[in-house]
Amino acid sequence: MAADCYVSRGGARIGRYQGILSKAFTMYGKDPFDERSNPQGVLNLGTSENKLCFDLIEEWFNRLNGGSNIAPHLLQYSNVQGIESFREEIAKFLTEYARASKALNPEHIVVMNGCCSIFAALSMVLFDPGDGYLIPTPYFGGVHPDMWLYGEVQAVHVPLDSKMLEGESFPFQLTVKKLEAALQKAKVQGIRVRALILINPHNPLGDIYPEQLLKYCLEFAHRHKLHVIMDEIYMLSVYDDFDFSSILSLNPPDPEKIHFMWGFSKDFTMCGIRVAVLHSRSREIRSALNQLASFHGCPGPIQFILSQLIADREWIEKTFLSTSRRRLKEAHHIIVDGLAALGIPVLRSSAGLFVWADFRKFLRTQTSEAEMELWWKLIAGKLYINPGIAFDCCEPGWFRLVFSDSADRIRLGIQRLKMVLQSYASEAIPLNVLKEVAPSVDSVEINSNNDFSDNTVQLLQRTSAAQRKTMVNMTTFSSATS
Numbered sequence: 001m002a003a004d005c006y007v008s009r010g011g012a013r014i015g016r017y018q019g020i021l022s023k024a025f026t027m028y029g030k031d032p033f034d035e036r037s038n039p040q041g042v043l044n045l046g047t048s049e050n051k052l053c054f055d056l057i058e059e060w061f062n063r064l065n066g067g068s069n070i071a072p073h074l075l076q077y078s079n080v081q082g083i084e085s086f087r088e089e090i091a092k093f094l095t096e097y098a099r100a101s102k103a104l105n106p107e108h109i110v111v112m113n114g115c116c117s118i119f120a121a122l123s124m125v126l127f128d129p130g131d132g133y134l135i136p137t138p139y140f141g142g143v144h145p146d147m148w149l150y151g152e153v154q155a156v157h158v159p160l161d162s163k164m165l166e167g168e169s170f171p172f173q174l175t176v177k178k179l180e181a182a183l184q185k186a187k188v189q190g191i192r193v194r195a196l197i198l199i200n201p202h203n204p205l206g207d208i209y210p211e212q213l214l215k216y217c218l219e220f221a222h223r224h225k226l227h228v229i230m231d232e233i234y235m236l237s238v239y240d241d242f243d244f245s246s247i248l249s250l251n252p253p254d255p256e257k258i259h260f261m262w263g264f265s266k267d268f269t270m271c272g273i274r275v276a277v278l279h280s281r282s283r284e285i286r287s288a289l290n291q292l293a294s295f296h297g298c299p300g301p302i303q304f305i306l307s308q309l310i311a312d313r314e315w316i317e318k319t320f321l322s323t324s325r326r327r328l329k330e331a332h333h334i335i336v337d338g339l340a341a342l343g344i345p346v347l348r349s350s351a352g353l354f355v356w357a358d359f360r361k362f363l364r365t366q367t368s369e370a371e372m373e374l375w376w377k378l379i380a381g382k383l384y385i386n387p388g389i390a391f392d393c394c395e396p397g398w399f400r401l402v403f404s405d406s407a408d409r410i411r412l413g414i415q416r417l418k419m420v421l422q423s424y425a426s427e428a429i430p431l432n433v434l435k436e437v438a439p440s441v442d443s444v445e446i447n448s449n450n451d452f453s454d455n456t457v458q459l460l461q462r463t464s465a466a467q468r469k470t471m472v473n474m475t476t477f478s479s480a481t482s
Contacts, residue, residue: 014149019141020390021046028384035408045413046384048203048353050237050269050404052327056320057269064308074300080293081286082111082277086303090277093310094262097236098246108281110289111303113274115233116146117296118261123151125288126227132156132191134182134226136174138391138398140203156193158182161395162358171347172205176216183224195227196220201234201244204391204400205356206349208238211245222253229259236267236321239328240350248279256282264306266353274298275306328353328404335403338414342421353404360397362421371396374424381420383413
């Protein structure tokens with residue numbers, strides 16, 4: 001008997017779903033790299049986890065365990081919206097670090113076990129099956145299953161690519177004109193668009209939306225009566241000298257249609273802790289979300305511990321954030337220089353845990369099939385990174401590489417990448433003339449007066465004028481308003 005006879009049509013739809021990355025990640029899980037026990041295993045530079053500050057978090061938790069006890073009431077059933085004391089600390093924390101226009105109300109905050117759960121809950125609360133949401137592509141691949149598997153809500157893509165149109169300042173630039181075009185196309189297709197989803201800082205591009213662009217987007221949403229769902233999960237993972245503006249710092253025309261989410265996974269290196277928060281001023285929406293929150297709740301002891309963590313402002317400022325930003329910046333320089341040595345330009349980024357790298361010249365053809373072929377070659381070469389198709393990128397040949405790991409692992413990843421490309425592709429720039437990649441590095445020297453590494457300069461000297469122009473655009477653009 002067919003398996004789907006045992007489940008509903010929705011269950012069959014959910015059971016058949018398989019993301020692009022799932023098979024590759026399963027392969028990694030069966031053969032994970034470890035310096036001592038499995039040095040020939042698959043090296044993971046694909047999963048967005050900040051592994052640079054585990055020591056700081058471990059030290060803080062060890063210090064906490066020496067002086068705190070879990071009260072009995074924390075082991076009992078609690079408010080599904082989140083423990084009141086935790087929401088109060090979250091409100092104060094976000095008011096300060098998001099530079100909110102006014103103090104946040106703890107009653108406007110809902111606590112759930114991760115941003116994925118928040119997306120899934122919103123798919124049920126804001127949309128009817130078949131509705132759509134606008135989202136610029138490429139975008140974090142987890143949004144689609146979160147919205148589709150629960151609410152049968154479909155993505156309406158706002159395609160961005162490396163080609164700069166007249167009046168644009170950098171590749172993959174979002175403009176209101178592109179939002180308008182995507183919305184009109186959805187209307188022609190009969191899709192009712194209910195919301196605009198933005199990720200800021202962006203995943204996978206690593207850039208930051210300027211304040212003026214955010215205001216334009218809010219005005220666009222207001223004109224078309226759309227909700228705005230803002231994912232700011234990388235809010236504190238800004239390592240470049242760029243001013244980040246949270247949506248909470250603005251005064252939107254429709255404040256009850258703005259829904260902000262943030263969590264501990266990225267900024268505080270706690271992907272496994274599974275705690276995220278949603279801020280929404282709409283009483284009606286919060287009431288509906290609270291009905292679902294009991295299915296996506298967080299343990300009381302975890303909320304208690306995290307309350308103490310975010311209340312420890314001196315440690316956050318003087319120890320954690322300053323160290324995290326410095327380590328992210330150093331690791332970013334290592335991977336950018338390593339990729340430049342292989343003739344791979346990257347989009348200039350200011351935040352996040354990854355770079356968006358241009359592998360187009362290594363593809364046999366400029367197609368998604370060729371991109372997937374190269375990706376499987378990389379996995380066979382024991383390197384797991386993410387292809388652009390996993391983020392619905394409309395332009396084949398882009399890959400996301402996570403750099404928030406040790407310098408030794410980044411360098412090993414570059415070595416393995418070089419070996420695969422040498423055996424796979426015939427290049428205009430022979431790889432054998434490029435600098436060898438050092439087996440390890442403890443630090444990176446940063447020349448603040450030069451936007452290029454030595455390797456990048458040598459590479460530019462060996463390329464044609466047309467190639468040179470493209471690479472300059474890729475490596476040196478900075479965010480600007482649309």
